[in-house]
Amino acid sequence: MNKATFEKLKNFRRTLHQYPELSGEEKETASRVLEFFKEIHADEVLENLGGNGLAFVFEGKEQGPTTLYRCELDGLPIREDNNIKYKSTIPGKAHLCGHDGHMAIVAGLGLYLKENRPKKGRVILLFQPAEETGQGAGMVVKDNKFQKILPDFAFALHNLPGYEKNQIIIKKGAFAAASNGMIIKLKGKNAHASHPEAGNSPAEAMSKIIVALQKLPDAMKKFTMITVIHAKLGEVAFGTTPGDATVMATIRAYENETRELLVHYAEKLCEQIAKEYMLEISFEYVEEFAATHNHQEAWEYGNQAAKNLNLKTKHIRIPFRWSEDFGHFSIHTKTLLFGLGSGKSQPQLHENNYDFPDEIIPTGVNMFQQIIEQLHH
Known part of the structure; x- marks a missing residue:
């Protein structure tokens, strides 16, 4: 990733960080995402998906699979306690789970797809509402608009404090409770x-x-x-x-x-x-929250992506006890949710001094790019 692209994604992430919105209230966040994607010219844009959700569709010229890459729009009802220039401007609300960083990663994938349309099949970038309450993924899946873009595979990541920055944490089968x-x-x-x-x-x-x-x-x-x-x-x-x-x-x-x-x-x-x-x-x-289950085939693509990028990979044996509503996609399609290390000394998710580390954005983008390369080129 060149410096200009990284700066653009970093600034976008920090803007999102300043204006967090709670589950089901993500209208302004969705507007900011729409604005960012104006210059990207997706083949189709689906708005108000399962609430305030957005999906950007990129069509290939040849037949092939449909793959979905998901991030989350919502913040948390927790007061931020950080001494940073881009601190939350909304009292009692903050991006303390890293959804701002996940959005920046999927936005970076949008910039990549602008220049590298899929050769075959179809790629969908989903900005999902209401993950924190466990309702958003289910609402997206039930939305009639989603029936038009049913994916063969769905991929997502979550940053994980307590692991080295840029390390990939991956597991077949049950991943989150x-x-x-x-x-x-x-x-x-x-x-x-x-x-x-x-x-x-x-x-x-x-x-x-x-x-x-x-x-x-x-x-x-x-x-x-x-x-x-x-x-x-x-x-x-x-x-x-x-x-x-x-x-x-x-x-x-x-x-x-x-x-x-x-x-x-x-x-x-x-x-x-x-x-x-x-x-x-x-x-x-x-x-x-449904259990998040990593399908063998989807896992193969993620594991290969980490190998292609020579990233340090940790294959865990025991699932995480926390829940992620990406599990609702696991019920309907072949899914992979993997972890992206956000630092051994990084405050834990939902702590009021947590802040997503910008330097792991390129690794997230590169992982998804590598999966797209395998499935669509």
Whole structure:
């Protein structure tokens, strides 16, 4: 990558960093991406894809596969604590996951495709909304416009702190966990605090549920995890015995089927405790992330790309516990999500002093370029 192109992508990334938008609100970010792509002249532009999503389509002259390269538009509802000139200008919102850097990489791929159209098949650059809530990929897949560009392969990367800069972290099969948020609501009966026996407080049942849920994975054969993230009992009213309670937990597993099984067992366990205390119980589910599964064939292209570029590659054996909504594409097509090392001393993702390192942008662009070379030339 020449210096002028790198400076252009760096400046674009830093502009995006200054104006983060949350999941589902990425209108301005999408406008900035559209503006950047004006000079690139894609063969087709799909707007409002699954919300604020954008897809840029590049057609080859010969028959061939359709491949998709995805990045994310959204930032996080976290205050940034960095002493940098391009710090977030929006209070309480920041690009602390590196989606600004991922967008710069896919924008760099756009600049490459402007000069090097695919010879065969079709290349799609997707700027996806709402990754952080786990909703965006699913909404894109369900969008009728997406049916026109169904890919044979989908590729994505995520920067990974804790690994050397420019190192490629790759794995066949399960790469990132399936997860979802579980909300458990208990309903008993209010009473005066001086006569608790006249009501039915869910306090004890709530306590049992909190302890029992987190121990439940011990009984599972495969890796699973339940983390209680929030609990609420009644209201702050010292004259009242509480009548309702809410427990919230995140459920994780490396496979979608194992997660579903864990959800089933968790519900049964909670229902049993609620019955014991004669409480009504209900469940809600939010932020559902499918497991990200790397297909053997897609993995071969990614692995070969890293070899062609002589990049240091780490073949991991155990999947990551975090979730990525790229897993929704894994259900429908052959996918590869790989890691791009962003520095051993780099703050972790979602920490308020994290900032995507610009110097790894060329490696991300080069990896995707190499995959395109293999599939479209």
